[in-house]
Amino acid sequence: MSPWEILELEPCNDARAIKRAYAKKLKQTRPDEKPEEFQQLHSAYKWALKAAEELKEEKKEGEEPHSTEVLAEVASAEQAALSTEAAQLQGQAETPVQQRSELNHQDQSPVTHEAIEQAPPEVSLDQGQETEGERQREASTEKPVEEQHSKDKNAHEDIVQENPIEEDDTEQDPQRALRIAEYHRVLEQVDRLLQEPSNFNVKENWRFLTDTPYMLDEEYNWNLGLSIFERFARINFQASETTSKGKKQAQISNNILQYCNSLFDWDGNASYLYGALDESLCDCIFNSLQSEEVTVDPAQGLRGGRKLIRQKITQPEETYDQYYFGHLLARGVAVLLDVLLLYVAVGFIASIVMMKVYDMSEGAATTITLGICGLAYLLVAWIAESSRFQATPGKYLMGYKVTNKKFERIGYGHGLWRLLSFTLTLPLGKIGWLINCFLGGNLIHDRLSASHVINMRKSREEYLRRLRGEG
Amino acid sequence: MAIIGIDLGTTNSACGVMTDEGVTLIPNRLGEALTPSVVGLDDDGKLVVGKTAKERLINHSDTTVAAFKRLMGTDHKIKLGRQQFSAPELSALVLRSLKEDAEAYLKEEVTEAVISVPAYFNDNQRQATKLAGELAGLKVERLINEPTAAAIAYGLHDKREGNFLVLDLGGGTFDVSILEFFDGIMEVHASAGDNFLGGEDFVEAMIDSTLEELALKKSSLKPHELQNLYMQMETAKRRISQQSEQLLTLKIGGRELEWRVTPEWFEKLSTPLLLRAKRPIERAMRDADLPPSKIDEVILVGGSTRLALFRSMVGRMFGRLPSCHLDPDTVVAMGAAIQAGLKAKNSALDDIVLTDVCPYTLGTGIVNEDSPQLGNYFLPIIERNTVVPVSIVRSVCTARDDQNEVCIDIYQGENRLVKKNVYLGELTVPVPKKPRGEEVVEVRYSYDMNGLLEVDVTVASTGKTFNKLVEFTPGALSAQDKAQALVKLAKLKFHPREDEENQALLARGERLYEAGLGEQRDYISKLLASFDRVLDKQNLVEIGKVRAEITEIFDKLDGEDWI
The missing domain is CATH 2.60.34.10 (Substrate Binding Domain Of DNAk; Chain A, domain 1)
Structure with a gap:
């Protein structure tokens, strides 16, 4: 069935008739009752509306070839007249950058809270393009500026060069002149702050940006956002360059980037920013914006209640298709590390106490405390390996995890079983060690307790390597 | 059997019903259309919902909670006294209160409802809302998007055809929808929004800024000081465009401070929030692919759209004054009621069809x-x-x-x-x-x-x-958990309906006492004592008379238009 048949309508270019036909059919095809038929009807309706528009245009072109020009003029005049911000958002300029700049130049409605004024309509598309061209040229001629001062000047030129075109407007519109003055003042403040690496990563220091109501003005917001974006990008780009050479330089931290992004919507205007600035500069900022996960605190604004109990959203456990057993030697080292750690933490003090209070010799005290540490290790290993870390500190450092046969976390019960198996194998002494050498990392007590010690780090790296290799 | 329409809001809730005479809002037990979405337990372990609970928020913040809609669809729980509640459970208590009001009003049992949710609510949040309905003993077969509900109310009210842009800035959520109304068809073209932007955020910003300037930490404040501050700021926010300067007496950190609230200060604080509000509007316009000239009307919904700053921002964006001739607080409930009527196939509404989009x-x-x-x-x-x-x-x-x-x-x-x-x-x-x-x-x-x-x-x-x-949903309950939750909630009882007004008055008196000073305090405490004596006598006529008198006095004392 063709869309026209579905709508039970003769092909036509009358949008009103199509809507009427659709409404009539829709009442027999309610979306909640007949979902599939409804989808069909709805797409037929959308298609017919589009077709009607095309038909209309064709007809006009065919019948009155001259009228097209007139129509186009009317359309553009209309477009210019609708110079509210949102009108420009819909503007069908050729490239997004132009569209955006057109928006900036046409929106000149003064910032007053009561009056809603229409902006002067006489700004054509060409002017927008010209300015944009200039801006782009500037951006490309601008060298990776090391001298902070020249940046200032550049930014100044940025605005000044735009001005000649709109000088008349500026005279007519004192509000706009005020906005431009404010823009320069705020930008100076930004530059001063950027001179102090110790202060520029404190979010409170950036609050001044919202002190002016002009922030809500599209033109002001975009221009200031662009200038700040450029400065940030240069600093971070330079910092990443020097860091790779081994020196360290302060970067704009992520929370400042997120804050400014929330004010200037860099994310939403990414295509315009890429159009205005170097790709590597933009990447530098957008990559850091991407890497951070923005989480809104759901408890914000919640009032009252004795206590908010947050339940942790359990992260899905790591799963890979192949796992690698931990190495015997590395595991030995991990155990030694753990015992040493316990000795430093507890045993050291204990032995001093023994020496002072019980008058033991240093050697005897050390031997006893080492024995205590060995026992304590068993207890710590049980708790730590069964916990969500699945590893003792030593194993954790090695990137090892204790799992059951399904490579999942073992519980405390299973952990106790594992502990018992280990103590049972201890009397085997050197023979045990010898046998273990031939078991490929799956040791006697692991086998006895149906658990594994897995080298998670290697498993992950191998998994990623295979993915890349195959891709 | 009637199906009711419920607007379950962050700050306030309301419900309505469609009868042969048209849409009516159902008054609650205090005779008001709006029931604050606040839940608490009182000293006897009885359940308090609505205005009474809101009054108790200051002195009993341990056992009272507000704005829990923000936690819908998460795993978080809130401790009230010794019991723990999830957001759907708390919402269920508000719904139960509304349900009982509707039953008293309609004089029949109500078992089914249409509940409105922000258009931009995600799947988890919608599931949580449905769950809340179930826990309140309401069958919820239909959830309706709030802007859509508002548009239905406007569409039916004005009988106007064309494209509407609905901006719904409520207590905690912001929604944008673009709809077209023609020949009895309500078609949604696009929806966008922000689930964490609403009137509460403006108050929060005021408080954060105040505390920052006073070099105080929020956690260092006593709960009742903090709640008092919330209330004062909330009231100041409502008056901000009428008064050039407001002097507040803040009691924080054991001190009393004079604090000046000026429109300029508020404007500064609001800027980041208004910027956030602009984004979804722009996106919805892009998605709908309609030029602003084709928008016939901009409709404002939600109490927070009363903010002059928000209105002027919208005005500048669209070059026209937005309309709001229906009460922005109740229009969603009216729309939900109409949808409920549609669902019950009330013949008068048979010629309206609604199509919506997935946001x-x-x-x-x-x-x-x-x-x-x-x-x-x-x-x-x-x-x-x-x-x-x-x-x-x-x-x-x-x-x-x-x-x-x-x-x-x-x-x-x-x-x-x-x-x-x-x-x-x-x-x-x-x-x-x-x-x-x-x-x-x-x-x-x-x-x-x-x-x-x-x-x-x-x-x-x-x-x-x-x-x-969708199986693994944060906050979802198994059948067993659900049964347990139902038992837990069933144990909580409201005060008798006729007692509610007395409770509300006592709570209000307590709050006024807390805020008052010196002589005023003595006066209030005397009034409350006399009221207690009258309540003890249980003479309904006398109670009614004294209640009216005291209410009048409180109205004079109460500078805050609180609710």
Whole structure:
């Protein structure tokens, strides 16, 4: 069935008739009752509306070839007249950058809270393009500026060069002149702050940006956002360059980037920013914006209640298709590390106490405390390996995890079983060690307790390597 | 049997019903249309909901909670006294109170309701709202988007045809919808929004700024000081455009301070929030692909749209004054009631059909072989602003040799990386072992009129289908948990209906006492003592008389237009 048949309508270019036909059919095809038929009807309706528009245009072109020009003029005049911000958002300029700049130049409605004024309509598309061209040229001629001062000047030129075109407007519109003055003042403040690496990563220091109501003005917001974006990008780009050479330089931290992004919507205007600035500069900022996960605190604004109990959203456990057993030697080292750690933490003090209070010799005290540490290790290993870390500190450092046969976390019960198996194998002494050498990392007590010690780090790296290799 | 329409808001809730005479709002036990979404337990362990609970928020903040709608769809729980409650449970208590009001008003049992949710609520939040209805003993077959409800109310009221832009700035959420109304058809073109932006955020910003200037930490304040501060700021916010300067006496940190609230200060604080509000409006306009000239009317819904700053921003964006001739606080409840009437197939409404869209992109994760460290890519299946109900299939294949399982993660959002989108659940299906790419599974997403998602996965080679309504939902309950929650909530009882007004008055008196000073305090405490004596005598006529007198006095004392 063709869309026209579905709508039970003769092909036509009358949008009103199509809507009427659709409404009539829709009442027999309610979306909640007949979902599939409804989808069909709805797409037929959308298609017919589009077709009607095309038909209309064709007809006009065919019948009155001259009228097209007139129509186009009317359309553009209309477009210019609708110079509210949102009108420009819909503007069908050729490239997004132009569209955006057109928006900036046409929106000149003064910032007053009561009056809603229409902006002067006489700004054509060409002017927008010209300015944009200039801006782009500037951006490309601008060298990776090391001298902070020249940046200032550049930014100044940025605005000044735009001005000649709109000088008349500026005279007519004192509000706009005020906005431009404010823009320069705020930008100076930004530059001063950027001179102090110790202060520029404190979010409170950036609050001044919202002190002016002009922030809500599209033109002001975009221009200031662009200038700040450029400065940030240069600093971070330079910092990443020097860091790779081994020196360290302060970067704009992520929370400042997120804050400014929330004010200037860099994310939403990414295509315009890429159009205005170097790709590597933009990447530098957008990559850091991407890497951070923005989480809104759901408890914000919640009032009252004795206590908010947050339940942790359990992260899905790591799963890979192949796992690698931990190495015997590395595991030995991990155990030694753990015992040493316990000795430093507890045993050291204990032995001093023994020496002072019980008058033991240093050697005897050390031997006893080492024995205590060995026992304590068993207890710590049980708790730590069964916990969500699945590893003792030593194993954790090695990137090892204790799992059951399904490579999942073992519980405390299973952990106790594992502990018992280990103590049972201890009397085997050197023979045990010898046998273990031939078991490929799956040791006697692991086998006895149906658990594994897995080298998670290697498993992950191998998994990623295979993915890349195959891709 | 009547189906009621409920607007379950962050700050206030309301309900309405469609009768032969038209839409009516149902008054609560205090005779008011709005019931504050505040829940508390009083000293006897009885349940307090609404205005009484709101009055108790200051002195009994341990056992009272507000704005819990923000926690819908999360795993968080709130402790009131010794008991723990989840957000759906607290919402259920508000719903139960509304349900009882409706039953008293209609003089019949009410078991079914249409509940409105923010258009931009995600699947988890919608499921939580549905759950809240169930826990309150209401069958909720239909959830309606708040802006859509408002547009229905306007559409029916004005009988105007054309394109509407609805901006709904409530207590905690912001919604934008673009709709067209013609020949009895209400068609939603696009929806966008921000689930964490509302009137409460403006108050929060005022408080944060005040405390920062006074070099105080929020956590260092006593609960009642903090709640008092909330109330004072809330009131100051409401008056901000009428008064050039307000002098508040703040009692914080054991000191009394004079604090000046000026429109300039407020404007400064609001700027970041207003900037956030602009984004969804711009996006909805882009998505609907309509030039602003084709928007016939901009409609404001939600109490926070009374803010002059918000209005003037909208005015500047669209070059016209927005309309709001229906009460922005109750228009959503009216719309929900109309939808409920539609659902009950009330003959007068048979000629209205509503079509809605899905506000988010829904999709699944696919293996990202270019940069595995960033996590999987997002494969959109249902694009945002597709008209619903809709059902779309996409095929995916295995990523590795001899893969024996395929895990379909379900995500919602607009980012190309899954980890930055909202995780809704997952479904794992077994597949025969074959070389990479040879085993194909078909993933079907079906999105219904309520905004709830169902996922079917069919393995092409075996023809087996696995189906689920999104299974692993944060905060979802098993049948057993649900039964337990029902028992827990059933144990909580309201005060007798006729006693509610007395309780509200006592709570209000307590609050005034807290805020008052010196002589005023003595006076209030005397009034309350005399009221207690009258209550003891249990003479209804006398109680009514004294209550009216004291209410009048309190009205004079009470500078705050609090509610």
